[in-house]
Amino acid sequence: MHDHELREIRDLDLFRNMATPSFEALMQAAYSQDFPAELQLVRQGMRANFLHVLTAGRVELFAEWSDQQTTMAIVEPVTSFILAACLRDARHLMSARTLQPCKLVLIPAADVRAAFRRDPDFAVDAANELAAGYRSMVRHTKSLKLRSSRERLAAFLLRNADEHGGSRGFSLPYEKKLIASYLGMTPESLSRAFRALAEHGVHNQGARVTITDVEKLKALASPNALIE
Amino acid sequence: MHDHELREIRDLDLFRNMATPSFEALMQAAYSQDFPAELQLVRQGMRANFLHVLTAGRVELFAEWSDQQTTMAIVEPVTSFILAACLRDARHLMSARTLQPCKLVLIPAADVRAAFRRDPDFAVDAANELAAGYRSMVRHTKSLKLRSSRERLAAFLLRNADEHGGSRGFSLPYEKKLIASYLGMTPESLSRAFRALAEHGVHNQGARVTITDVEKLKALASPNALIE
DNA sequence: CGCCGGGCTTGATTTAAGTCAAGGGTTGTG
DNA sequence: CACAACCCTTGACTTAAATCAAGCCCGGCG
Numbered sequence: 001m002h003d004h005e006l007r008e009i010r011d012l013d014l015f016r017n018m019a020t021p022s023f024e025a026l027m028q029a030a031y032s033q034d035f036p037a038e039l040q041l042v043r044q045g046m047r048a049n050f051l052h053v054l055t056a057g058r059v060e061l062f063a064e065w066s067d068q069q070t071t072m073a074i075v076e077p078v079t080s081f082i083l084a085a086c087l088r089d090a091r092h093l094m095s096a097r098t099l100q101p102c103k104l105v106l107i108p109a110a111d112v113r114a115a116f117r118r119d120p121d122f123a124v125d126a127a128n129e130l131a132a133g134y135r136s137m138v139r140h141t142k143s144l145k146l147r148s149s150r151e152r153l154a155a156f157l158l159r160n161a162d163e164h165g166g167s168r169g170f171s172l173p174y175e176k177k178l179i180a181s182y183l184g185m186t187p188e189s190l191s192r193a194f195r196a197l198a199e200h201g202v203h204n205q206g207a208r209v210t211i212t213d214v215e216k217l218k219a220l221a222s223p224n225a226l227i228e
Numbered sequence: 229m230h231d232h233e234l235r236e237i238r239d240l241d242l243f244r245n246m247a248t249p250s251f252e253a254l255m256q257a258a259y260s261q262d263f264p265a266e267l268q269l270v271r272q273g274m275r276a277n278f279l280h281v282l283t284a285g286r287v288e289l290f291a292e293w294s295d296q297q298t299t300m301a302i303v304e305p306v307t308s309f310i311l312a313a314c315l316r317d318a319r320h321l322m323s324a325r326t327l328q329p330c331k332l333v334l335i336p337a338a339d340v341r342a343a344f345r346r347d348p349d350f351a352v353d354a355a356n357e358l359a360a361g362y363r364s365m366v367r368h369t370k371s372l373k374l375r376s377s378r379e380r381l382a383a384f385l386l387r388n389a390d391e392h393g394g395s396r397g398f399s400l401p402y403e404k405k406l407i408a409s410y411l412g413m414t415p416e417s418l419s420r421a422f423r424a425l426a427e428h429g430v431h432n433q434g435a436r437v438t439i440t441d442v443e444k445l446k447a448l449a450s451p452n453a454l455i456e
Numbered sequence: 457c458g459c460c461g462g463g464c465t466t467g468a469t470t471t472a473a474g475t476c477a478a479g480g481g482t483t484g485t486g
Numbered sequence: 487c488a489c490a491a492c493c494c495t496t497g498a499c500t501t502a503a504a505t506c507a508a509g510c511c512c513g514g515c516g
Contacts, residue, residue: 403494404494416494416495419494420496422495423495
């Protein structure tokens, strides 16, 4: 494993405060690997054997059931995933696949659990990470249960405008197909939702989005701010 | 606070392995209180000031947005809730209200955070608790995104049959209104879903449910077992 | 340069679930 | 014991979103 990879991982909130010996032991057991696009990394129902850290590329977490699939989250570098299943030594609730060629560091789950029990600072950071994950899943669920598809898209666009482009417009970070699945609708419905948002301060052309009236869009996405 | 309450709390997974001095300090700062039914304990958007432990009664966690509400979880004694918001010192994502007269132990969030940073065993247990919470929220979300309302009800009934009555029939643990909201549908739809399940091995009369054909119901609820 | 092929859009139609409205049953209470 | 209140059910109807079916557009490749 390369030095710059080690540093990237060390800089994650999850590993930042870990004692150096624990970290080194953990990295000793870990290995870095390259994967092609469209490869299934994790299958739901299987035992969690590795904590994954994505250092390059993009990974989709999705759930499947009876020949249906839905996107649960999209992982961007540098981020760890599958921490909960590792700590609980449980089966995966979600599957994972690469969306592009990816570089991942795989850390054996047993070593993660050991470090977690031995290193208090790591345990604290793991708990924080899990709390954050829990809260983001709560937000996702709330959005699904309380908002219409149009409103979900509005909220999604506002969040992205904040993180990326700002008010001068930005490009959608993923394929619309994927966004639709993440937001819990079909690609057709997403297309129509974009049209409907034209009335609410959104201009869209292909992957290009410009928010022409932030206030109007916010009014649609969060009549009051309490949802997130 | 009474001795038997202290023992109940001590026996929770969250507090079981905590060092005795940490536990005692934490309980020193805590206090027990009785609440009437239908009282709002927590309002989403507010700062999390207390970790709550329910020792008697029943509490609903719900989310609200733009004059809509939806049930996110129902808490039964003895269980702690709002751990994630406490640890992150963040605002509540959900509101909470008592469904019945309740007894709660309130532990100041600042003390929880302190104990959490100071006591490694507590940090480990907190992380486990959060991991479990995260996973249960993932299951809920998967169910919402991948199953029809009929299928969600089927899965809910199977889970309850397991936990309570067994095959000899059981009583629904809450009002149907509440179950409907938890499952993400209206009371009317729940009613129709029950009727539809008559064809799939479920007999229902008021709060009374008997599963007359478990296999048939399972076939409907989980064509393959991977969802949970 | 032209012709796939996939992703996206658009229109027509269906369907699951929500809404509205009314009535039945149960429970608690004066 | 009767009445009110609330929960639940049922029926009629509406609606949001899914499905089905073309067609379009754009990038990659022969």
